[in-house]
Amino acid sequence: MARLRFLLDSSDDLEDDLDMIATIKSKKDSSSRYLYRTPNYKHRFELRNDLVDKRLHSNEYNETEFLEHFRVRKEFFWALHEKIKDDEMFKKVKGTRKKTSSELHLLVLLKFLGSNGNEATPSKLGQYFQMSKGCFMEILKRMSSVLLKFKEQVLFWPESDERIEIANRIQTKFMFPNCVGITDGTLLPFELKPQLNGEDYFCRKSCYALHALITCDDTGRIRDVVIGWPGSVHDNRVWTTSDLFINRASNFAPNEYLLGDSAFQPSSVMISAFKKPRGCSYQQNHEFFNTLLAKPRVKSEHCIGILKGRFQYFKRIRALISRKQDLQKVIDFFNCACILHNWLIKDPVPLNWIEIDIEEDDVINRRIPENEEGNSRRSQMLGYLLEKNCL
Secondary structure, three states: OHHHHHHHOOOOHHHHHHHHHHHHHHHHHHOOOOOOOOHHHHOHHHHHHHHHHHHHOOOOOOHHHHHHHHOOOHHHHHHHHHHHOOOHHHOOOOOOOOOOOHHHHHHHHHHHHOOOHHHHOHHHHHHHOOOOHHHHHHHHHHHHHHHHOOHHHHOOOOOHHHHHHHHHHHHHHHOOOOEEEEEEEEEEEEOOOOOOOHHHHEOOOOOEEEEEEEEEOOOOOEEEEEEEEEOOOOHHHHHHOOHHHHOHHHHOOOOOEEEEOOOOOOEOOEEEOOOOOOOOOOOHHHHHHHHHHHHHHHHHHHHHHHHHHHOHHHHOEOOOOOOHHHHHHHHHHHHHHHHHHHHOOOOOOOHHHOOOOOOOOOOOOOOOOOOHHHHHHHHHHHHHHHHHOOO
């Protein structure tokens, strides 16, 4: 209308004022995200609260269905919620705006970590929780930051008294004296090739993956995690560059050590399995030692199997790594999963969730440098076990 009047050269002052008002209104509308808001958007927060009530307080999901969806039983969900509910992240912000409940934050993280493949995409999970993709990712980010505050309290190396208790339990169960844990590496496969140094992530299983080194005790509780190395890096290199190994004088008493498979170089704090010579069979004593060592080693495989079985997101990570921040997100999610694993140590998982993949002679094509001190320590342990079994 303003353009038509300009072309017709109208000199009506009233119409000029109306044109100015219309122009201001047009600019205001064009700078707004919505011309008007529907009642659904106004009450979206109430819809989320209703969803939480249905999932947690009603009979919409029985115990089995709740476990399938959120990978944890309801009683343990409330135990987790009790630990995180008082965080300042969930307190009411200034003004009258409400904040999303702590229950929903925890449900979002559990559902995300427990989903795999296409079901783990933010768009699908956002629809499940009746929220946008951006809102889902923001809740996920906040919840992971809350959990990471507990990392030093949950993922810590035990003090000397606790290490003695662990060593006594392991000796009673598996005959290895002074052993304070079991170490093993695992791969977290990527669905897509990382754009940032992608070739480095190509691993021995012919896929792109992230490496994680996990040390646990005899109960399956995670005691130390090293994550961030590309999948092509060998377990022994990750171990020898870890803080646990570098500061071994302060982390281990003189007689304490860890157990590992043949991928690890024997040392003063690592007793590993004997490697099978290429083209030859094991020596009888070495085979006997490896058989005894396999029993406690299963504990680390079992721990990793439970971790990946409960949190299936890490069986095939659907994330494009194009910058360091993308990789850091995956690392943060894995640390969150390890924290939850330790908190849920008493919550048994169904047996069909656990996939144990024991790789015999893990380093068949890799030569590990000899270590005289480590070989001597392992030989002493072999002699002790032979004497203990009267062989």
